[in-house]
Amino acid sequence: MATEGSLQGFESVHRLLSETLPPQLFQEVQRVLLGCNGGKPVQTLSLPAIVTESAQSQNFDVLAYSFSAAEEQLRKPRVVRIGLIQNATVLPTTDPYERQMNSIRERLRTIIEAAGKAGVNVLCLQEAWTMPFAFCTREKSWCEFAESAERGKSTQFIQELARKYNMVIVSPILERDEAHGDTLWNTAVIIGNHGNIIGKHRKNHIPRVGDFNESSYYMEGNTGHPVFETEFGKIAVNICYGRHHTLNWQAFGMNGAEIVFNPSATVGDLSEPMWPIEARNAAIANTYFVGAINRVGTESFPNAFTSGDGKPEHKDFGHFYGSSYVAGPDASCTPSLSRCRDGLMVADCDLNLCQQVKDKWGFRLTARYELYAKFFNEYIKPDFKPQVVRDAFLDSPKENGVY
């Protein structure tokens, strides 16, 4: 299978090209593929030795970059250090659930501590980080992994680390909503840098594709498009499949987001070619920073399931290809983390860049929102008539080939 072969082949396209191309050509290809920030590729950032040593000894990838903005006369730079973590689950899915949960927490503790020591201000974890991505099975026993967003053990665990490192942490979990009859949601909990809960957001768009049988477990979110105003800027969370929906990205931007995280879990051939496109397009189109995070590894389940593709039953979902990255509003982009290992991405983002790019490119200015509000109002009517201009020749009688 192509994906498996590629795992042996290279950790990321960027690293492969940097090792293979002559330096001058690499520089040009890098410019076309990853853009420029202030006329240069996004610059690498030095991290404390304790962080790189931890990455080495604990076997996780670490990359760090810096997005700069121009100096302004009336505002100081607003540099926020963001972090993204991608990770595989630790124990087999056949192990007792509590042991699985604890092992993931302990693995995460190592990487979150590294982020804290790297001085990260706002950190985001991957989608449903507390559990294997078990929705492919359609089995309901996995619902046991759901927790209260406000009082669950995972939230308490994150609160402790947020407080310890003065770090905002976005914690995407499977939420058990006790206040509404024990229903489930796919929820990102926003933990403030004082360990407080700022709020939560529930995934807006739920996939009905391949093995993503999430609509068997939870519904479309009912929390709108909230932007969370933190000590380190205005952030929002577009959870996983919402990245295919340009409107979802846009509404967060219209509500004022400066950084939007996209915690995801997506696999191999299905989506890997989309991955470098969608979150990056969102950063450009909405003039904000995006942190795109994808799970890593292959998870095997005890009972076989089918994928609705006519192929034999099987026990795994495919390879989650990691490749987390940060994209800037000026079309610049970092290389991505490993396609096969756990990883921590650190990026300094001068939030002043957002307004600077807005002023330069004028996308909001020229957006004609009234036109689209009107269009959408028409579209949602059951008797909506699309604006189609039909070639008259399609309806005129043809005589001997002459119209």
Added chain:
Amino acid sequence: MATEGSLQGFESVHRLLSETLPPQLFQEVQRVLLGCNGGKPVQTLSLPAIVTESAQSQNFDVLAYSFSAAEEQLRKPRVVRIGLIQNATVLPTTDPYERQMNSIRERLRTIIEAAGKAGVNVLCLQEAWTMPFAFCTREKSWCEFAESAERGKSTQFIQELARKYNMVIVSPILERDEAHGDTLWNTAVIIGNHGNIIGKHRKNHIPRVGDFNESSYYMEGNTGHPVFETEFGKIAVNICYGRHHTLNWQAFGMNGAEIVFNPSATVGDLSEPMWPIEARNAAIANTYFVGAINRVGTESFPNAFTSGDGKPEHKDFGHFYGSSYVAGPDASCTPSLSRCRDGLMVADCDLNLCQQVKDKWGFRLTARYELYAKFFNEYIKPDFKPQVVRDAFLDSPKENGVY
């Protein structure tokens, strides 16, 4: 300057990598960068020798690919052959206007004839193909290049070729609107395959960025988001800067477009890193084919102008980097045409792929349009209140560093 250097370096990233990487690695990088169509890279297509010979002798690039779809039980394949043309102007901008116009038409005739002989069904030319992209100058004499969409010489010229080759041709020109007081528009004229005029579309979003001083010449279009139903499928045109507006792409899709062309004129460092992202994201997000076309070459003007960037006055706008390509709804994509030469891209598109991908990925199904209609209705109100959840700690008094 990076762009100029790169012109000597490579014609396209794809060609550079195919010449430099070991074959197996190239295959994997290609999969990640350009996706798969039916499990393989988009396949190359053979063209008649007369076409490739013409490209050789007349010095234009030619590439041809085929996007396939799965077989269905109830529908036959609907393969449409589309064509994109990118070209430089021919004569200096100091030459008499009529000679400039004629020379472009004759150059275009050669490439359009090649498209016709290649069996293209629907062809699209670049933005304002009839003229140098003179808006950077802010001089009004260039308005002489504007023509009637219905009766101008350029339209007549295209009508003749459309009839000759039974080919729908999208002809983007600077329109002189006599019926409304001689005002100007940036307009795509849709010429049917019988030489008839099916309709026209006027550019919806007008840039206020860098040297794109187009808002000094014409206004935002008043033709909505029309889809033109031709003998060869439903097509629409997102003109140039409209590609930065995801709503513009989306409205064409909601009106039923199966192929959307994006005739453009954009330069060097400013936008080249965005170019492979935006049109391709639109194809994915809206589940249709996109043909993205960019002008080629560097155009020098008689009188110097400034760019609002504090740099000295100058006479050219930068290098138009070509790189036209076709993107499929399944995230597959062709390599792009040359960054420095005229070119013809031919692509067979089985339009059945659109509905197949809609059924597979379900983006329309899961789009929640009602939510966004409501959101936009609120947003356009002057007293719109963004949905912001503010960390309560930002407002609580801080005492000795303890909250």
